[in-house]
Amino acid sequence: MKKNILASFALMFLFIALSSCKDTIHRGSDNYTPPDITDPTPVINTNQDFLLYLDYWNPDGNSPRVELDTLRTSAGIILDPATQWTYNLHGTDSSCVILENISLADDNGNYEIMMANSEEFTDNQWHSTTEFSLEYDRVDHLNVVLVLDVSASLNNDFENVKIFAKDFITSVKSFSPLARIGVVAFATSVDSLGLSADTSTVFQYIDQLVPGQFTALYDGINAGIHMLSHTTANARAMVTFTDGNDNNSTQALSPETLVSMLKTSGPNSSRIKSYIIGLHGDDGIDESILRSLTASNGLYAFPLSIDELQTVFNRFSRAVTNNYNLRYIRNRQIVSPDNKRSVRLRINGELL
Numbered sequence: 001m002k003k004n005i006l007a008s009f010a011l012m013f014l015f016i017a018l019s020s021c022k023d024t025i026h027r028g029s030d031n032y033t034p035p036d037i038t039d040p041t042p043v044i045n046t047n048q049d050f051l052l053y054l055d056y057w058n059p060d061g062n063s064p065r066v067e068l069d070t071l072r073t074s075a076g077i078i079l080d081p082a083t084q085w086t087y088n089l090h091g092t093d094s095s096c097v098i099l100e101n102i103s104l105a106d107d108n109g110n111y112e113i114m115m116a117n118s119e120e121f122t123d124n125q126w127h128s129t130t131e132f133s134l135e136y137d138r139v140d141h142l143n144v145v146l147v148l149d150v151s152a153s154l155n156n157d158f159e160n161v162k163i164f165a166k167d168f169i170t171s172v173k174s175f176s177p178l179a180r181i182g183v184v185a186f187a188t189s190v191d192s193l194g195l196s197a198d199t200s201t202v203f204q205y206i207d208q209l210v211p212g213q214f215t216a217l218y219d220g221i222n223a224g225i226h227m228l229s230h231t232t233a234n235a236r237a238m239v240t241f242t243d244g245n246d247n248n249s250t251q252a253l254s255p256e257t258l259v260s261m262l263k264t265s266g267p268n269s270s271r272i273k274s275y276i277i278g279l280h281g282d283d284g285i286d287e288s289i290l291r292s293l294t295a296s297n298g299l300y301a302f303p304l305s306i307d308e309l310q311t312v313f314n315r316f317s318r319a320v321t322n323n324y325n326l327r328y329i330r331n332r333q334i335v336s337p338d339n340k341r342s343v344r345l346r347i348n349g350e351l352l
Helices: 002-023 152-175 199-207 217-229 255-264 287-292 306-321
Strands: 025-027 047-057 065-068 077-079 085-090 094-106 109-122 125-128 133-138 142-149 180-186 190-196 235-242 273-278 299-301 324-331 341-351
Touching: 047 077, 047 109, 047 324, 065 085, 109 133, 109 306, 109 324, 142 152, 142 217, 142 306, 152 180, 152 199, 152 235, 152 306, 180 199, 180 217, 190 199, 190 217, 217 235, 217 255, 235 306, 255 287, 273 287, 273 306, 299 306, 324 341
Parallel strands: 142 180, 142 235, 235 273, 273 299
Antiparallel strands: 025 299, 047 065, 047 341, 077 094, 085 094, 094 109, 094 324, 109 125, 109 341, 133 324, 180 190
């Protein structure tokens, strides 16, 4: 009996250990409420379907159009407000509707697309449309800025952070080979390396970083936003790492100002996805402020140790590359605007 009890405790400890890091990563939200730690550990569904509803019509066979049904579409399908549908003719007998730069995320984190198909509502029920296809691929044109705290409070962890940053870049490039990556380093002041597709150049910049005394966090984020604000990449992301609170920014910046900039600083007022990593270090962090800086679009995590930090960097490297283009392809049958077809795109995602 004693062996059975000990075995049960061992299994319980292993489960908690494996689950703890994933539970520290959350999707940014203005309305996020931390979970009650007295509640039992929730069961997380790591694989789920996300549904995108739209109405389709093609008045002359050569002009496909769609209208998104936002009320029924899953909240976990993240669309940039500036994103536009594009339309073209596909081959000699098909039409194509394209939605660029979508991602999947909920309060548990970011999802990788595993499968996608389309359905059409006929005879009062949804039918799979095997002759009409739904294709997807990752966004090729990706720009990422890594905003790194290099202040003295990191102490012996400073070199590890540099290693994790380079591992992050290697992982991003493995998923998105055409990605351009920039680095902003902040401490007492801010220094930066502009966007580059050359991994070795970025590595050399990180290798030469040395610690500074204070923490100009807001200046660092501001520099990252400006680096991305004039780019025309299909997807843009900023990943900020800090182990402290702002205490040396020289400009009149507030979290609210930075959030506003993140939401409107791109072409056509498109958003910059913001990811925040706050390591609980010697000087402490303000979790509420850091959560707000995800601008409701990215993820945030507050690792408790250097080992957890490595895992978070790795998972965020996959999250920033999980931006997809969808292509809905069907025939050129004439469909009048008065008889629009109800279409449902079913996208299966796996939690990172």
